Amino acid sequence: MKKQKFKRLAIDLLQKIEGEGMIIEYIDNTIWFHHSHDNYKEGMASIYMFNNTHKDTEILARYEQAKKVIAGERLVCDE
Known part of the structure; x- marks a missing residue:
């Protein structure tokens, strides 16, 4: 993933908290x-x-998981 896009994911998560x-x-x-x-x-x-290390699809899946945790929809360990 391009470095700027990856950094944008971190900024987006920060803004959601x-x-x-x-x-x-x-x-x-x-x-x-x-x-x-x-x-x-x-x-x-x-x-x-x-x-x-992670593929783009794995990064985006983990990003979506973090967004759901922030929204209170799940815990980190939930499947």
Whole structure:
């Protein structure tokens, strides 16, 4: 995925966050999405997107998953 488009995904996720318990990090072509919730065994779960490793389809699937977590429609570990 082009670097600018990948960065735009991180910015879009950041703009969607309204509450607490969520962290978005964008570092070196990697997006980390961390979500805190009592239902997680460790209290937090994460979604990672690696632009240099993952295929575009996998990045977009993880991005859509993160959007659903932000919207409160699911947890990170839900299938």
